[in-house]
Amino acid sequence: MPAMPHLWRTSVLAIACLLATDSAHAGDVTVAVAANFAGPMARIAEGFTAATGHTVKTSAGPTGKFYSQILQGAPFEVLVAADDETPKKLIAEGHAVAGSSFTYAIGVLVLWSARPGVVDDQGAVLASGRFNKLAVANPKLAPYGAAALQVIQARGLGDAITPKLVTGESIAQTYQFVFTGNADLGFVALSQVVVPGKPVTGSFWRVPSSLHSEIRQDAVLLKAGASNPAAKALLAYLQSPAAKAVIQSHGYGG
Structure with missing residues (x-):
């Protein structure tokens, strides 16, 4: 997996700090999640809520459809995509936060x-x-x-x-x-x-990966969630050992 941009590199300590949110300040985060990742995301959301007190509101569907909805003003705060191109386009077009995208899984x-x-x-x-x-x-x-x-x-x-x-x-x-x-x-x-x-x-x-392009799946912080601590905490949790264990148990690479 390529190195993450300097702005978004997070040490174990930094992740822990983001996740150690006082439950009195717990909030909500609205997430658009690729359909293939709906099952793992449900388990990850449970662990995230238990760790932070934040709640996750998810909508599952095709990444291309979410892209169109985001351009039309849909209030998603985080996109957990089925590719890496859509998050890049959203950043380039000003709908997502620069430096916030990272690869969370390789699809099989x-x-x-x-x-x-x-x-x-x-x-x-x-x-x-x-x-x-x-x-x-x-x-x-x-x-x-x-x-x-x-x-x-x-x-x-x-x-x-x-x-x-x-x-x-x-x-x-x-x-x-x-x-x-x-x-x-x-x-x-x-x-x-x-x-x-x-x-x-x-x-x-x-299917051998040599028969098709790599399915590199990225997550990104959308502009609607830029000021929401719960959205930032979710993206940090998605990079935690607990979340990675769930991802790997569902057969993803990366």
Whole structure:
């Protein structure tokens, strides 16, 4: 992971100071979180509230849609994105605080079916044609969807698979397409399939990172949260050992 900008480097002591907020001064922070990270974020929010007294109000969805909403004045204070480009654009366009972005996770793409034995450990099912519908997230809104299309092209299967594609607005909707059987298989996030404490449903192929661009997921402080101590404390907590343990337990790299 690249070094964080000097302005945003935080030592363990600095993080501890930010988190040691007097509960009498506890506040709220409104967060837009990428759909693939909704599960881990819920657990992280619980730990954050226990540590600081601050409460987290989250909305989960596609990063591209949140970008448009932020430009239109949506009152989000923190963006926990599914890519690193959106936070950069928001900073460049004056909607986020310069120096506040950092990579909190590296996303892992999987090809998944809700049924056992459908997806093999090499992803050969893609070329077999033995499926009717393949679900992907909207590549214009969701980085995991863009990565999925890169995998299909890398395998030389664009012409064969394109007629079978079903597009979800977000990676969460894509997962639902497969889970409900509306699609035989789909490209989703590993964090949706491998959930700590729960058995894995169906079958999946962990896609080699060499087949698509790295899914570097960044968080950023938005201008609406620039004066909110709870927003700054949340971003500090997201870099803490407790949060990193949750992130890694859900299968993210980084």
